[in-house]
Amino acid sequence: MIGAPLQIANVEGYLLTVLIWVGIYGLMALGLNIQWGQTGLFNIGVIGFVAVGGYTSATLTIPPSSSYFGGFGFPFPVGLVGGMLAAGFVAFLIAIPVLRLREDYLAIATIGFQEIIRLVYLNEEWYAGGPRGLRVEAPYRDLWESALPGVNFNWMWIIMLVLLLVIFYVVLERLNNSPFGRVLKSIREDEDVALAAGKYVYGYKMRSFVFGCMIMGAAGSIQAHYIGYINPDFFWPLITFYVWIALLLGGSGNNKGAILGAGILMLFLEGTNLLKADLALVSSTQLDAMRFALVGLLLVGLMQYRPEGVLGERRSLFEGGGDSGGSADAD
Amino acid sequence: MQTEQTESEASEGVTEPILAVEEVTKTFGELLAVDNCSFEIEDGSITGLIGPNGAGKSTMFNVISGFYQPDSGTVRFNDEDITGLPPNEIAHKGLVRTFQITRDLTEMTVMENMMLTPKNQTGESMFRAVFDRGTIDRENDAIAERADELLELFQLDHLRDEFSGNLSGGQRKLLEMARMLMLEPDVMLLDEPMAGVNPTLENDIVERIEALNREEDVTFMIVEHDMGLVMDLCDRIVVMNEGTDLAAGPPSTIQNDERVLEAYLGGGS
Ligand SMILES: Nc1ncnc2c1ncn2[C@@H]1O[C@H](COP(=O)(O)OP(=O)(O)O)[C@@H](O)[C@H]1O
Ligand SMILES: [Mg+2]
Secondary structure (H helix, E strand, O other), X not given: OOOOOOOHHHHHHHHHHHHHHHHHHHHHHHHHHHHHHHOOXXXXXXXXXXXXXXXXXXXXXXXXXXXXXXXXXXXXXXXXHHHHHHHHHXXXXXXXXHOOOOOHHHHHHHHHHHHHHHHHHHHOHHHHOHHHOEEOOOOOHHHHHHHOOOOOOHHHHHHHHHHHHHHHHHHHHHHHOOHHHHHHHHHHHOHHHHHHOOOOHHHHHHHHHHXXXXXXXXXXXXHHHHHOEEOHHHHOHHHHHHHHHHHHXXXXXXXXXXXXXXHHHHHHHHHHHHHHHOOOOOOHHHHHHXXXXXXXXXXXXXXXXXXXXXXXXXXXXXXXXXXHOOOOOOO | OOOHHHXXXXXXXXXXXXEEEEEEEEEEOOEEEEEEEEEEEEOOOEEEEEOOOOOOXXXXXXXHOOOOOOOEEEEEEOOEEOOOOOHHHHHHOOEEEOOOOOOOOOOOEHHHHHXXXXXXXXXXXXXXXXXXXXXHHHHHHHHHHHHHHHHHHOOOHHHOOOEHHHOOHHXXXXXXXHHHHXXXXXXXXXXXXXXXXXXXXXXXXXXXXXXXXXXXXOEEEEEOOOHHHHHHHOOEEEEEEOOEEXXXXXXXXXXXXXXXXXXXXXXXX
């Protein structure tokens, strides 16, 4: 699912594919950033919420049929918004009991959820075709081809992703630079302080978590319509791991960093793909094993040399603040 | 329910207690951390809370501020039963606390720390945070002004844009107090605010407390081990031992109280 192997003959198509995946991962990483980067919520079930967004969006937009649930034939925007709302709603239901408990429970619940939801989609064939999945039409294709004949349709996805990324980026930045964002940060740093300061921590965590999952749902919707079909195989936990890598690489806590991290991730995944597809240096299984080793190395290197990621917001802590005389005062 | 000790004081202060702890018990499994403890704090006073290590002082603060649920007993604040309310609601009623081990918002600047606390900020709503920047900017300006005043008072103004993780231990204690003052509290519970602080800074903290008490009418309860300091600073002292209130009264009485001396000698402090 990482994109088509490189075909030198079609560089434009290849680059577009890579960029589209940067955009999709960028959305997921933005969603994770408000949760982990701003609030310290440990969501390790990212792909589960992406799946809910994707499946819901598919169900809402495909034509009716007896071989799967519904098929409501709504236009794409309804699918997109519906997918976001569904992902947000599921997040809300999971969070109700879990966010009251200590942090580790969210991790347990989300990792469990992402596995369960994939199995549900796999086994409940009446709903979305089980392992076969659903065919999902790309929206606006006819419109695009009549308006811009000969222009690669994938530009449509680029435009849509850039629009979504910009919208979410602006919204998230405004949230981050507001009293709301201050409270999220204080929860990330020490939620007892937030409580002592009079903040209703549970409500803030809930809003942060649900909103983050809605963005992941949007990523799922785009992904399903872009690929043109959806089945449980797109939603392995490995993807959650990749989203985390993207965020940590780019810089946890920084929205630009989240998107940048998605770019670095794709460079890495595609770079290693190249070894297999075009240079034929390694086999598929070797590649998978090697990727894991390389990701590990990358992370170790990161922790060593730049623990806050490329654009991480925790920067000045590590550069030391001696200049202002802050730490000069012995206690 | 009044204890003998508080009765003896009815003569010296006519003010109502702003905070009353009544027969509070708190256990951790088998361990009785607070055992049927009662005391009162007068409005406008500086009350010391002393007692040997493990006497239950911090646990008491946690019960009062809503971080722990007591097994029994009540906490009354401004004549209202606040027992079992969540910490955030208690803080918003004007009863705030600091932690014995300073809690930092390490990766937030000193100013962000200060601006976090004021209540009912418009921009705490997600919708307004995105779509009502004008109001937020105006409110931020007003809050920042107050924050700057307090930072100046606490001599932290030169560290305004420093990450609080880069402050010294003493400065963190000051920042924690200043941060909580942004809530404009009626009562502050300070858990060992002078522990690990150098003498100069200790003097500063004492002065701040006295100034706030005098000028802004903040009532204090302070846990502190330095007896000389407590006797100087406090109008009244409550002594806890083995989870319960052992004695309460003005410093002069407490200093000569047999039971207190015994508890301290027995407690090995
Ligand atoms: N969260 C906790 N869990 C278990 N025991 C605790 C907890 N907090 C305090 N205690 C115990 O309760 C007793 C009172 O502790 P504390 O209130 O911290 O005393 P003080 O602040 O007077 O030194 C001690 O024996 C301590 O070990
Ligand atoms: Mg203590």
